[in-house]
Amino acid sequence: MIYRCLIVDDEPPAVKVLEKYIETVPQLEVCGTCKNAFEVLNLLSDRKIDILFLDVHMPKLFGTELLKTIPQPPKVIFTTAHKEFAVEAFELNAVDYLLKPISFERFLKAVNKILQTNVPVAETASSPVSFVYFRSERKMIKVFLEEILYVESFRDYVVIHMKKGRELKVKIPLNHVERMLPENQFIRIHRSYLVSLSKITAFTKTDVEINKVELPIGKSYTQTFRRLSYNISDLPDGVAER
Numbered sequence: 107m108i109y110r111c112l113i114v115d116d117e118p119p120a121v122k123v124l125e126k127y128i129e130t131v132p133q134l135e136v137c138g139t140c141k142n143a144f145e146v147l148n149l150l151s152d153r154k155i156d157i158l159f160l161d162v163h164m165p166k167l168f169g170t171e172l173l174k175t176i177p178q179p180p181k182v183i184f185t186t187a188h189k190e191f192a193v194e195a196f197e198l199n200a201v202d203y204l205l206k207p208i209s210f211e212r213f214l215k216a217v218n219k220i221l222q223t224n225v226p227v228a229e230t231a232s233s234p235v236s237f238v239y240f241r242s243e244r245k246m247i248k249v250f251l252e253e254i255l256y257v258e259s260f261r262d263y264v265v266i267h268m269k270k271g272r273e274l275k276v277k278i279p280l281n282h283v284e285r286m287l288p289e290n291q292f293i294r295i296h297r298s299y300l301v302s303l304s305k306i307t308a309f310t311k312t313d314v315e316i317n318k319v320e321l322p323i324g325k326s327y328t329q330t331f332r333r334l335s336y337n338i339s340d341l342p343d344g345v346a347e348r
Contacts, residue, residue: 111128111137144166214239264283
């Protein structure tokens with residue numbers, strides 16, 4: 107499925123950034139750009155738009171006010187330099203609220219919220235619907251969350267360790283990966299490791315075991331790990347403390 111995107115922003119540099127990001131994701135395409143709210147209303151009457159990237163602070167009519175006038179709005183991701191409109195934006199059922207300057211990782215996290223909830227029936231029948239995209243070697247690689255065992259951090263990149271010995275090298279900080287993944291499914295146990303809770307087969311006070319690999323638990327992460335690991339609903343059957 108291809109999602110048609112409309113960018114609404116009166117700042118050309120901001121528009122160029124979003125255009126570049128959108129072109130990187132295979133499921134997205136730019137169908138138009140607008141500089142003000144009135145152009146948006148005219149365009150929406152002529153075209154079907156799936157995702158609206160909407161600036162808040164614009165001439166004549168703010169983005170939040172514009173959204174209130176659209177009877178059946180598309181999915182909306184606000185893009186702005188102003189924090190103070192966030193509460194109102196989410197009250198209007200915005201998918202996300204991105205603060206400028208927007209990093210690609212933050213953009214991708216917002217887009218993934220839409221992609222993960224709109225998977226075709228044929229695809230859901232054969233594979234999990236929960237996934238994220240990572241940029242690696244100039245490609246966007248789809249990774250299903252169920253496939254991830256743990257993520258290991260190195261100096262300027264991470265390695266995503268997956269089932270069947272597969273690995274994916276991505277030039278991105280570990281804390282960015284942590285923000286992209288669901289916090290109820292993945293947990294940081296060390297400055298260098300982020301692990302899938304459901305893939306932990308055993309653990310002690312100092313390490314966890316995943317796929318017969320022992321990973322250390324950092325001292326500053328001990329309390330958080332123990333609190334989550336004892337939530338039985340988060341762990342698969344058979345997981346036990348060694």
